[in-house]
Amino acid sequence: MIEHRFQVDLRGVVDLLSHHLYASPRVYVRELLQNATDAITARRAAEEDPPAGRVVIEPLPDGALRVTDNGIGLTEEEVHTFLASVGRTSKRDDLGFARQDYLGQFGIGLLSCFMVADAIEVESRSAKGGSGVSWTGYADGRYTVGTADAADVGTTVTLRPRAGVEHWLTPEAVRDLASSYAHLLDVEVTVSGQRITEPQAPWEVAHDDPEVRRAALLDYGARVLGSRPMEVIDLNVPEAGLRGLGFVLASPAAVGQGGHRVYLKRMLLSEDASKLVPEWAFFVRCVVDTSMLRPTASREALYEDDLLSTVREGLGEQIRNWLLDLSVNHPERLAAFLRVHHLGVKALAVRDDEMLRLVDAWLPFETSRGTMALRTFRRGMSMIRYVETVDEFRSLAAIASAAGTPVVNAGYAYDTEILERLSRVDPDARVRRLDPGELAAKLDPLPPGQEEAVAPFLETARAVLRELDCVPLIRQFDPVSMPALYVISQKARTQDTVRRSIEAVDDLWSDVLSAFDDVTVEHRPELVFNWRHPLIRKLTSYPPGPALRHAVEALYGQALLAGHHPLRAVDTAALNRSFLALLDRAFP
Numbered sequence: 001m002i003e004h005r006f007q008v009d010l011r012g013v014v015d016l017l018s019h020h021l022y023a024s025p026r027v028y029v030r031e032l033l034q035n036a037t038d039a040i041t042a043r044r045a046a047e048e049d050p051p052a053g054r055v056v057i058e059p060l061p062d063g064a065l066r067v068t069d070n071g072i073g074l075t076e077e078e079v080h081t082f083l084a085s086v087g088r089t090s091k092r093d094d095l096g097f098a099r100q101d102y103l104g105q106f107g108i109g110l111l112s113c114f115m116v117a118d119a120i121e122v123e124s125r126s127a128k129g130g131s132g133v134s135w136t137g138y139a140d141g142r143y144t145v146g147t148a149d150a151a152d153v154g155t156t157v158t159l160r161p162r163a164g165v166e167h168w169l170t171p172e173a174v175r176d177l178a179s180s181y182a183h184l185l186d187v188e189v190t191v192s193g194q195r196i197t198e199p200q201a202p203w204e205v206a207h208d209d210p211e212v213r214r215a216a217l218l219d220y221g222a223r224v225l226g227s228r229p230m231e232v233i234d235l236n237v238p239e240a241g242l243r244g245l246g247f248v249l250a251s252p253a254a255v256g257q258g259g260h261r262v263y264l265k266r267m268l269l270s271e272d273a274s275k276l277v278p279e280w281a282f283f284v285r286c287v288v289d290t291s292m293l294r295p296t297a298s299r300e301a302l303y304e305d306d307l308l309s310t311v312r313e314g315l316g317e318q319i320r321n322w323l324l325d326l327s328v329n330h331p332e333r334l335a336a337f338l339r340v341h342h343l344g345v346k347a348l349a350v351r352d353d354e355m356l357r358l359v360d361a362w363l364p365f366e367t368s369r370g371t372m373a374l375r376t377f378r379r380g381m382s383m384i385r386y387v388e389t390v391d392e393f394r395s396l397a398a399i400a401s402a403a404g405t406p407v408v409n410a411g412y413a414y415d416t417e418i419l420e421r422l423s424r425v426d427p428d429a430r431v432r433r434l435d436p437g438e439l440a441a442k443l444d445p446l447p448p449g450q451e452e453a454v455a456p457f458l459e460t461a462r463a464v465l466r467e468l469d470c471v472p473l474i475r476q477f478d479p480v481s482m483p484a485l486y487v488i489s490q491k492a493r494t495q496d497t498v499r500r501s502i503e504a505v506d507d508l509w510s511d512v513l514s515a516f517d518d519v520t521v522e523h524r525p526e527l528v529f530n531w532r533h534p535l536i537r538k539l540t541s542y543p544p545g546p547a548l549r550h551a552v553e554a555l556y557g558q559a560l561l562a563g564h565h566p567l568r569a570v571d572t573a574a575l576n577r578s579f580l581a582l583l584d585r586a587f588p
């Protein structure tokens, strides 16, 4: 058996990298900076007294770019092994694991330079001794090796732009890219003689006064986010060598997972990293540096592994603690936060008891007693009743409080889940959805002796409403301005929904739906006339006849509209008919 070696078609590999791995040619600057930084790290490890690390980036007048570092350099043998072998790297240990201190690990980064140049020229002198070596690699897979008379230990890479991509190598482009990727590196990087690295990350800068620090960090957040955040949270997950800041956005954020700025070993990895914090924390944008999370091969995102989920949990915990601290020590800041981000907090309260407590104590809810926190609303109450839609709340709130049954409007996102979970934080909290049928039963009956007087009116109303699947009732209630209330109990609602659907669909579906229509017991919606309304008083003593029938139809339609109930074809017809008939009577 003869053994052969794989041949790699470099052009194919470069094509793969540029079209399928890297999002943009811009990454070539990062890869060069990364190699230079790693070489400096290697020299620091190898020498007792290494010189201060320095990377000099020089866009040259002829359009070329030169990057020089005073790192460990390469011997001729290493040039063959590492520069000229795709996938070979000096940054893995003997077992093939990425070495902690290095940025690179895959052995492909240098190839990204072929996205902007046809040749990569390297001159190097190794700290291990020997003479200088020069190497030129071409995109078609050839390379040449020679000697160079480099005086200093370190490496210089020169790229000459390919026609059409010169713009990636202009001094401005290079400065912008280098500062965005490398401004936090702890080696000195200069572009055209100007230093672009900062000695400390904003979260590392010491301040005597915490308020001054907070203001400085909020200013920094404004620069990074493009708008001033409302709060800043210190973040720290030692297991992942992670430190940084979480900025609480000053305007409501769409639920989403992206937008975090992540540095990996102080080199920018992504300005739009996702899944760094739990989903519920969508009001936070992070800027963090981590030494342990793993990058994907394109180095543009984080690799989803156990450590990333540990980080997510850790950051979630810190954001939650910050919120709880706010509730104890800075209620006014908490209120401001809730005004903007109530949705995120509610989403969290559905799963988290601490957040549920926070919502219970602080989040204003709409109730029939006014806007207040649930804890205030339910004080001294054995049962909390709620309605599930905003429309239901609008039509029932006034009557519910008049009937001595206060209700909470749970018509917004997460409200019902939150209410149903309340007993988790307070075992005495019993919660039930308000059944409008039960409400009607609580309304005051007529004054004694009136029953008989209203009987003929109710008779007419019963006949008219039978056609509309509804039954009449007469009670006294507030508000006085409401002549009639359309009440549909939960059982009647189920039956009604099926019937309305039968009407709206074609024959086949209507047959299918009819199977769900429980005809053995009739649960009808009720139209409750309000004896306190002057018009109703007048109608109850009006002689039966067409005018009275139209009045009942009109009140039925008006009650449906006022309660935002859906109208079936028969309802609309009744409404139109009565409206026109009453107009006709008004203008004989």
Ligand SMILES: Nc1ncnc2c1ncn2[C@@H]1O[C@H](COP(=O)(O)OP(=O)(O)OP(=O)(O)O)[C@@H](O)[C@H]1O
Pocket (backbone or CB within 6 Å): 031, 034, 035, 036, 039, 069, 071, 072, 073, 074, 082, 083, 088, 089, 090, 091, 103, 104, 105, 106, 107, 108, 109, 110, 111, 155
């Ligand atoms: N400036 C430099 N100084 C010294 N050695 C270098 C330099 N640039 C590249 N090398 C050598 O060339 C090897 C290959 O570099 P390359 O950028 O292709 O991959 P890498 O940095 O090892 O990994 P990654 O693909 O993750 O960037 C490196 O492992 C290193 O040994």
